[in-house]
Structure formats: structure tokens, C-alpha cells
Amino acid sequence: MAAVTEPAQSESVGTVVVAGAANLAIAFAKLVAGLTSGSAAMLSEAAHSFADTVTEVFLYVALRRGSRPADEEHPFGYGKESWVWAFIAALFTFVGGAGFSIYHGIDTIIEGEESGPYLASYIVLAVSFLAEGASFLKARRQVRTESSRWNVSTRRFLRLTPDTTVKAVYFEDSAALIGLVLAAAGLGLAEITGNALWDGLASILIGLLLLVVAAVLAKSNVTLLVGRAVPPRLHDQIAEDIASIGVVTAVPTLFTMQIGPDDILVAAKVDFADDAPGSEIEKASDEAERRLRARYPEIRYVFLDPTRGGSEDSAGL
Incomplete structure (x- = not known):
């Protein structure tokens, strides 16, 4: 919720x-x-x-x-x-x-x-x-x-x-x-x-x-x-939204936290395409943040960390 x-x-x-x-x-x-x-x-x-x-x-x-x-x-x-x-x-x-x-x-x-x-x-x-x-x-x-x-x-x-x-x-x-x-x-x-x-x-x-x-x-x-995470269904929706960005190949790790009744923090390790230039990665990060905030106004903070694929989803949600 x-x-x-x-x-x-x-x-x-x-x-x-x-x-x-x-x-x-x-x-x-x-x-x-x-x-x-x-x-x-x-x-x-x-x-x-x-x-x-x-x-x-x-x-x-x-x-x-x-x-x-x-x-x-x-x-x-x-x-x-x-x-x-x-x-x-x-x-x-x-x-x-x-x-x-x-x-x-x-x-x-x-x-x-x-x-x-x-x-x-x-x-x-x-x-x-x-x-x-x-x-x-x-x-x-x-x-x-x-x-x-x-x-x-x-x-x-x-x-x-x-x-x-x-x-x-x-x-x-x-x-x-x-x-x-x-x-x-x-x-x-x-x-x-x-x-x-x-x-x-x-x-x-x-x-x-x-x-x-x-x-x-x-x-x-x-x-x-x-420090409670968002419910599993919302967690999965956030991961899907980030993964739907064109140059994103996977979201191996996603953390969320309810930091207030009307504030959610999102932090994720994102695997971008290996041939994606830095400018495309920056645009994709901005697009991911824009999409998340547009769909879920409660998401106030989004932190994306480019990383290599294969990391285990340590959020466990």
C-alpha cells in the first residue's frame, strides 16, 4: 500500500x-x-x-x-x-x-x-x-x-x-x-x-x-x-516500470522504504545495455524517475545506480 x-x-x-x-x-x-x-x-x-x-x-x-x-x-x-x-x-x-x-x-x-x-x-x-x-x-x-x-x-x-x-x-x-x-x-x-x-x-x-x-x-x-518497504505488488510494479525503459536490461536490486505517510524512497541498481552511451543512460534515468513519479505521486526520492547484471535482488520482496 x-x-x-x-x-x-x-x-x-x-x-x-x-x-x-x-x-x-x-x-x-x-x-x-x-x-x-x-x-x-x-x-x-x-x-x-x-x-x-x-x-x-x-x-x-x-x-x-x-x-x-x-x-x-x-x-x-x-x-x-x-x-x-x-x-x-x-x-x-x-x-x-x-x-x-x-x-x-x-x-x-x-x-x-x-x-x-x-x-x-x-x-x-x-x-x-x-x-x-x-x-x-x-x-x-x-x-x-x-x-x-x-x-x-x-x-x-x-x-x-x-x-x-x-x-x-x-x-x-x-x-x-x-x-x-x-x-x-x-x-x-x-x-x-x-x-x-x-x-x-x-x-x-x-x-x-x-x-x-x-x-x-x-x-x-x-x-x-x-523502515518498512512498500508491499510486494507495488515493489514489482516499480521494478517493471524501471525495466520498461528502452536501454534498461534488468533491475537486479530494488529497495523501497516508506519514509513518511506520504513519502516513498526508491533506490535501485540498474543494469543498462552495455553499448548504451552515457548520455542515453542519463536520459533513461530521468525518464524512469519521471514515470515513477507520474504514476505514484507518493514517490518523492528516486536513486538509480548503474551496475553490471547478475546481482541478486537483495530486497527479497
Whole structure:
């Protein structure tokens, strides 16, 4: 999966802002309902929403910091900084949301706290579901638009996209909707049975859900920070484009790296025809760079190294 374009990045900012505003509004409502009812699940949902709100702040910073232009100190730009902030956001979800929910759920089961009244909690959960649903639909619309643009499935796009901000919003909103269902189920069972065990169990399940989301997002950002290549299909297309130049006989080695959500670096050893003069090699190199950038606007840097044929493709892609 290649990087995102400028319009897509602007849409990512909008997606993050909408998600943050929704989370902040419903976090306070959940907190009031949780304190009033004493429900562990509601307090966990409040912690979940507050954690998501802070996460959206980190993601907004990631988009802004990562989009700064290249300078002398950072000749390849600041794209990777966006993944640093996104990784911090994932860690905050782990500590602030998952940790509190699991701890409070266990404490409720052990202490056997009673919860109620329930009506206010149900109303807050219903309103929260509508707000989270609106945020999720916006994120899903962006994901579907981008996956259609690259002619890949939504699942593949989410797995490979370097735009981890929209990926984070999509996963967090999905987890939020599931968490609301779990909280409602925990409250309902606690009300029916009069046993706080169900309320505490719902809180633990919400925490485990957040734990999974945080782990997935953290892994995605770490992979990109280490220096991830483009997907095999795109790698092969780039190699074919270079090899299609008239005086090019082979592309024995091709390296690619995602150096930002909207930046790709391409470096290749190229075997030119033995009888090709230097001027033709220069023209071919310029033509290869022009073709790549025309087809894939995300490719910002292209480095071609003339070499003898027979080298092994050490990219291994």
C-alpha cells in the first residue's frame, strides 16, 4: 500500500478532529453516569473515551508535525515523526484506557460494589453509540475511498496503509462501539441478577479490547519507524516500470522504504545495455524517475545506480 495524498491527509485531519470532539463530549456524559450509578463498566467507558480523546490530540499532532517540509537537518522530511506520535497515542490507550478498565473491573468483582440507578446510564450509552457511530462512519468512508483508489480490500488497506492516524481512528471507533455494547450488556445483567460480577466482567472485557487495539496500533507504528518497504505488488510494479525503459536490461536490486505517510524512497541498481552511451543512460534515468513519479505521486526520492547484471535482488520482496 502506498502513501496518502494531500487531499487524503486533509481528510485524515478532519477524521481525527471529528473523532476527538465526539469522544470528549461523551466522556463527560459517561463519567457523570458512572459516578451516579457506581457502575464499573460506565466508569471504564468514561476512561475509554477520555483516553481516546487524548489519543486524538496525539494523532492531530502527528499529522501536523509529520507534514513539515524537508530542511537541511532533515533532508527527507519529518514524515517518520508522525509515527512517533501515533506510537505514543497507542501507548496512552494501553495505559490510560486498558489499565484502568481492567483494574476497576477486577476491583468491582472482588468488592462486589452495587450499581444503580440504571436509566441514566442506558441513555448515555445510547447517545454515545450514536456519536461514536457518526465518527466511525466518517472514518469508514475515508478507508473505503482510499482502498477503492488503490483497488484493494478494506482489510488489506488497513493492514498496509502508512496513514496510521486514520487507521487508529477506525480501530478505536470500532472498539468504542463494541465497548458500548459490552457496557450495556454488563449493566443489563447486573440489573437483572443483582450481581455486580457482570458489571465488573464487562469492565475487564472493555479493557482487554483496548489492549488488543493498542497492541495492533503500536506494532504498525513500530514497523514503519524501523523502515518498512512498500508491499510486494507495488515493489514489482516499480521494478517493471524501471525495466520498461528502452536501454534498461534488468533491475537486479530494488529497495523501497516508506519514509513518511506520504513519502516513498526508491533506490535501485540498474543494469543498462552495455553499448548504451552515457548520455542515453542519463536520459533513461530521468525518464524512469519521471514515470515513477507520474504514476505514484507518493514517490518523492528516486536513486538509480548503474551496475553490471547478475546481482541478486537483495530486497527479497
